[in-house]
Amino acid sequence: MTARLLEVRGLRARYRLADRVVEAVDGIDLSLEQGEALGLIGESGAGKSTIAFSLMGRLPPPGEIAAGTVRFLGRDVVREGARLRWREIAMVFQGAMNAFNPVLRLGAQIEEVLSVHRGLGRRARRRRVGELLEMVQIEPACARAYPHQLSGGMRQRVMIAMALACEPKLLVADEPTTNLDVITQRGILELLRRLRRELGVAVLLISHDLALVNEVCDGLAVLAAGRIVEAGPAAEILARPGHPHTRALIAAVPRLPVIHG
Amino acid sequence: MASAPDPPRRTAAARALRRGLRGAGTSGRAGLAIVVAFVALALLAPLCSPYDPRAYTGDPLLAPSAGHWLGTNDLGQDILSELLWGARTSVAVGLTVGLLSTLAALYVALVAGVHGGRVDRALMRVVDAFLAVPRLPFIIVLAAYLGASIWNLILVLALFSWAKGARVIRAQVLSLMTRTHVEAARLFGASRAYLITRHILPEVAPLAAYKLIKTSSYALVAEAGLAFLGIGDPSTKSWGMMFYHVQSRPEIYYTGIWLWWFLPPALCLVLLVLGLVLLQHGMERLVDPSLQPGGGR
Amino acid sequence: MAEALLRIEGLCRAFGANRVLDRLGLEVGEGEILGLLGESGAGKTTLARIVAGLERADSGRVLLADRELPPLSGRDRALCRSVQLVFQDPYASLSPRLRVLDAVAEPLRIQRVPPPHVARVRETLARVGMAADTLAKLPGELSGGERQRVAVARALVLEPRLIVADEIVSMLDSCRKLEILDLLAGERARLGLSVLLVTHDVAVAASVCDRIAVMSRGKIVEIGQTARVLADPRDPYTAALIDAVPRL
Numbered sequence: 001m002t003a004r005l006l007e008v009r010g011l012r013a014r015y016r017l018a019d020r021v022v023e024a025v026d027g028i029d030l031s032l033e034q035g036e037a038l039g040l041i042g043e044s045g046a047g048k049s050t051i052a053f054s055l056m057g058r059l060p061p062p063g064e065i066a067a068g069t070v071r072f073l074g075r076d077v078v079r080e081g082a083r084l085r086w087r088e089i090a091m092v093f094q095g096a097m098n099a100f101n102p103v104l105r106l107g108a109q110i111e112e113v114l115s116v117h118r119g120l121g122r123r124a125r126r127r128r129v130g131e132l133l134e135m136v137q138i139e140p141a142c143a144r145a146y147p148h149q150l151s152g153g154m155r156q157r158v159m160i161a162m163a164l165a166c167e168p169k170l171l172v173a174d175e176p177t178t179n180l181d182v183i184t185q186r187g188i189l190e191l192l193r194r195l196r197r198e199l200g201v202a203v204l205l206i207s208h209d210l211a212l213v214n215e216v217c218d219g220l221a222v223l224a225a226g227r228i229v230e231a232g233p234a235a236e237i238l239a240r241p242g243h244p245h246t247r248a249l250i251a252a253v254p255r256l257p258v259i260h261g
Numbered sequence: 262m263a264s265a266p267d268p269p270r271r272t273a274a275a276r277a278l279r280r281g282l283r284g285a286g287t288s289g290r291a292g293l294a295i296v297v298a299f300v301a302l303a304l305l306a307p308l309c310s311p312y313d314p315r316a317y318t319g320d321p322l323l324a325p326s327a328g329h330w331l332g333t334n335d336l337g338q339d340i341l342s343e344l345l346w347g348a349r350t351s352v353a354v355g356l357t358v359g360l361l362s363t364l365a366a367l368y369v370a371l372v373a374g375v376h377g378g379r380v381d382r383a384l385m386r387v388v389d390a391f392l393a394v395p396r397l398p399f400i401i402v403l404a405a406y407l408g409a410s411i412w413n414l415i416l417v418l419a420l421f422s423w424a425k426g427a428r429v430i431r432a433q434v435l436s437l438m439t440r441t442h443v444e445a446a447r448l449f450g451a452s453r454a455y456l457i458t459r460h461i462l463p464e465v466a467p468l469a470a471y472k473l474i475k476t477s478s479y480a481l482v483a484e485a486g487l488a489f490l491g492i493g494d495p496s497t498k499s500w501g502m503m504f505y506h507v508q509s510r511p512e513i514y515y516t517g518i519w520l521w522w523f524l525p526p527a528l529c530l531v532l533l534v535l536g537l538v539l540l541q542h543g544m545e546r547l548v549d550p551s552l553q554p555g556g557g558r
Numbered sequence: 559m560a561e562a563l564l565r566i567e568g569l570c571r572a573f574g575a576n577r578v579l580d581r582l583g584l585e586v587g588e589g590e591i592l593g594l595l596g597e598s599g600a601g602k603t604t605l606a607r608i609v610a611g612l613e614r615a616d617s618g619r620v621l622l623a624d625r626e627l628p629p630l631s632g633r634d635r636a637l638c639r640s641v642q643l644v645f646q647d648p649y650a651s652l653s654p655r656l657r658v659l660d661a662v663a664e665p666l667r668i669q670r671v672p673p674p675h676v677a678r679v680r681e682t683l684a685r686v687g688m689a690a691d692t693l694a695k696l697p698g699e700l701s702g703g704e705r706q707r708v709a710v711a712r713a714l715v716l717e718p719r720l721i722v723a724d725e726i727v728s729m730l731d732s733c734r735k736l737e738i739l740d741l742l743a744g745e746r747a748r749l750g751l752s753v754l755l756v757t758h759d760v761a762v763a764a765s766v767c768d769r770i771a772v773m774s775r776g777k778i779v780e781i782g783q784t785a786r787v788l789a790d791p792r793d794p795y796t797a798a799l800i801d802a803v804p805r806l
Binding site for chain 3: 441460
């Protein structure tokens with residue numbers, strides 16, 4: 001029987017601070033099949049980013065994975081993290097559009113990923129960068145641009161292109177549209193949907209915005225205080241929310257009229 | 262229950278001190294200990310010193326003995342007493358130059374940074390002028406011209422060390438002025454004086470303290486160097502003057518005299534500068550939390 | 559129609575070749591919450607900062623109750639009291655050294671309001687939904703939503719006539735957004751406060767504003783009652799903004 005794309009069992013993660021230990025994730029189970037899109041919803045501080053980092057097998061210090069397993073196609077992510085990171089699982093961090101090196105051209109930064117993880121030669125790298133930028137609907141000429149010359153939304157697209165450089169099977173996107181205006185946000189959502197369709201990449205979308213996640217994902221998992229309080233197909237959960245937290249999140253979404261054309 | 266008032270200033274300061282000592286790390290604490298020891302030595306010199314360093318208490322160039330722990334110099338004065346009183350001069354010069362230089366730098370940086378515009382530009386041109394001047398030749402010439410008194414020396418050293426600090430502190434002031442909470446204070450109608458005392462100075466103080474220590478250690482070595490070159494105040498007893506007198510005696514090259522006449526002040530100078538450098542490290546760690554172990558998250 | 563408290567006339571501001579404000583005109587009525595909508599970009603925030611006095615326009619004027627508003631350095635104490643700004647970033651707008659009590663009392667101190675301030679601060683904090691035990695806390699101990707409440711309390715403590723809210727909820731979770739916006743609506747009812755709510759989020763504008771103005775390329779392209787603008791947008795840019803909002 002083929003292993004699931006992503007299988008998380010009993011994950012516990014914590015942060016060791018100077019005076020105490022904070023249990024950020026308190027035993028969660030998650031699973032994702034190939035090509036699926038799962039939305040992880042929760043408020044700030046619920047543990048969403050901690051889970052995202054755990055999927056990569058390593059938390060930034062002083063965080064540590066205390067218990068549980070994270071398996072990617074049957075392989076233990078914590079043990080084999082270095083081989084899986086970026087090649088099979090890629091992540092777009094929160095505020096990633098600001099994570100570019102300001103003194104290197106964007107093309108060079110994507111090429112760095114390609115040369116480290118794929119060992120491609122110069123010409124092959126250039127070609128691949130052009131392909132990637134086209135995939136995210138950015139002019140290939142922007143490879144010669146510096147990060148500050150592009151808008152936040154465009155930089156986010158380039159970040160996504162960089163994450164897809166090694167054709168990963170899973171893309172983890174942590175709040176990919178925060179601080180972007182609605183129109184740019186709509187563009188990124190459309191992009192994620194299209195990438196799923198065309199590349200078959202699975203997506204784990206992390207956000208506090210229920211409506212946003214609903215636009216892209218089939219399944220939902222609601223996170224509160226380090227625990228998953230509700231999980232299942234998005235349509236079902238939205239129609240019949242079980243947990244009061246889910247109901248509160250649904251109530252927070254504004255009702256706006258839909259205008260066509 | 263009544264709202265919690267601000268904790269009294271004394272215990273807040275005590276807590277800050279304890280936090281500072283903890284955050285400074287082993288090297289910082291070691292540095293502080295060394296510097297405090299030397300300052301104590303300098304203050305207590307009149308009490309600890311066995312003789313008056315100017316008194317001729319024995320034959321010249323005596324080796325260490327029970328009466329003179331470090332022997333005597335070429336005039337018959339006790340070297341240990343010279344060392345202790347020398348500490349006084351060196352520490353005083355170092356600290357005074359540091360203080361004058363840092364106060365000037367702080368003042369200029371605050372005025373330039375908070376006013377901005379024409380005032381800032383004018384002040385920075387003055388700073389540039391001082392920075393462009395080649396320090397050592399100027400100091401030597403000026404010191405020689407003004408005459409070799411200790412106060413002239415302090416003045417000249419301070420004059421050529423304030424400018425860099427002004428630039429560095431001004432950079433931080435400019436950055437602070439763009440902080441949102443400072444803009445908020447401006448919105449309420451805060452005067453420049455209020456912004457400086459309440460928002461800018463507390464943030465800039467650690468950097469100023471760091472500069473103070475750095476300039477002091479520079480002044481310490483500079484004074485010794487200038488004295489060694491013969492531009493010191495011959496009427497004072499400082500480590501630098503000891504070097505000057507030592508190098509004028511050819512005996513040091515073929516007898517063991519240098520062991521007790523040259524080595525002790527040299528070691529003291531090195532040790533004090535080391536203490537100041539370690540203190541600087543401790544301050545860097547305090548000011549920049551990312552240098553703490555564990556990444557200071 | 560309520561009398562205009564804030565009038566902006568022919569405001570121009572360019573950064574090099576980029577005309578961020580292009581002869582912009584706008585009015586905010588007495589006791590009105592006006593939403594200023596538009597893409598993330600220099601325009602809306604620049605306008606907010608010019609009204610607050612932190613920046614100056616190239617030309618045009620801003621009038622508060624028919625009195626011209628100069629940049630901050632030219633404003634007397636009374637004028638500073640009348641117009642307040644709440645910033646976008648709750649993590650930067652409070653000084654990390656000041657406890658909540660001192661942060662909210664700061665405007666009172668600067669304005670030389672005679673002490674004691676504690677009662678007034680406590681009352682203002684209660685109005686924004688913060689318990690009295692938060693008075694001694696440092697900003698580092700508060701969440702983003704709580705910090706933003708403190709920032710709003712700080713802006714309210716001088717009882718201004720106009721508050722400019724510059725993307726004040728864009729860094730908060732969806733649940734928290736509504737709470738802060740309701741807070742402002744409550745203060746409007748209580749004090750007759752006028753609010754210029756600058757945001758890129760249509761949903762935010764829709765939930766609390768009386769009128770909505772849409773800004774594009776330095777000009778106001780649409781303005782009207784909220785319900786009307788949302789149901790029947792006349793400008794294609796407005797329609798695009800409304801359509802772009804993700805829905806359930």
